[in-house]
Amino acid sequence: MSNSPRASSDLQGASRLAVSAIIGVADILEHFHLNLMLLAERNGLQLHDSLPGATRLGYRLLRKVTHAVGLGVDGVLGRLQPLLGEGSRWLGRETALAVLNGVLGDYLQAKHNPLAISMQLRRAGQALTLQREALAAAVPDAGGRVLLLIHGLCMNDLQWSSEQHNHGTALAAELGYTPLFLHYNSGLHISINGRCLSELLQALQQQWPVPLEELVIIGHSMGGLLARSACHYAQLSQASWLPRLSRLVCIASPHHGAPLERGGNWFHVITDVSALTRPFSQLGKIRSAGITDLRYGNIIDEDWGEHDRFAHVGDQRHPVPLPDGVACYAMAATTGKRVGDLSDRLIGDGLVLLASALGQHDDPAFCLDFPPERQWTGYELNHIEMLQRQDVYQQLLSWLR
16 A cells, blocks of 8 residues: 555545445435335325435434544544655556546536546656746756647557557657647546646647747647647637637547437436436436536537536537638548448547547537548548557647648
């Protein structure tokens, strides 16, 4: 077991999350049990008058005990924290935190849980301080052309590296860019992260050790939507970093949503039909705002702010075109062997359908204007493999030369 302040903070956060999870499950079970009693009474079974009250009392006591245990654990960890030593050496920690934030990131932030990831720019997994002197020390090779890579849902910046290859560092070495990697809480609404990214890039442009001449962004999956959202909010605020953005590449980005999230939405719609099963619909509502944004590809506040994000209300998006003056590219993949395979229409890359990744839509207002020469489709290729495949890299290299 690690004996570091960060490990203590992680454990403390996990303790708070477990306490909240137990209380949430208690609420669901209480609702379920009370509905069972109501159903039994409607079917002629006479229950003792005190039974519903006793049931509520039992769950109330469970919640109180859970709170007390949580406060006890937090207190003990708080006392131990000053005594703990070096950083955690568990190699899986970054991946586990990324998944946890992807699934529950909005909840973690709302509860001020220390497991919530704060948006930051990183190099080799190390956060950069956006002050000129600190950046000069951390990035001694800083040049005027910056390449920013943005990961997808439930992932982190370290996952761009695999089998001795990293699209970002390889492109930087061949084309003279300075590579940076975004690390963020993918469970937050994409629009919230979009505004935050725009502000972060504004600070980067102002504090970069040398004049920022050019910015190129590559976003994988949700990362492409996040980049588009940041461009939208930069246009609204007239941010000075946006004119430096020359190219934006979206790799397997669900511009018009992902079918798996739409399936998750139908789960709780179905369970909401019956009073008996309604409590279980809450289990489907645990998923984060970031995940529900992927139902249709929400990237601005107006897409989600006026309705319950778990309600089955259909596509409520407002058209957001690609940013003006920026060369935009779309990469898609299919597990099929050739154009027109059933995989193209039903599976795509396993998570994102071809049409969504290429920005195609039946409504012209929502079609994204990726010119044909700026579109690429890989075959016998899945969503995650796009982070490491050489044919993907060669296409990126061709576009960014």
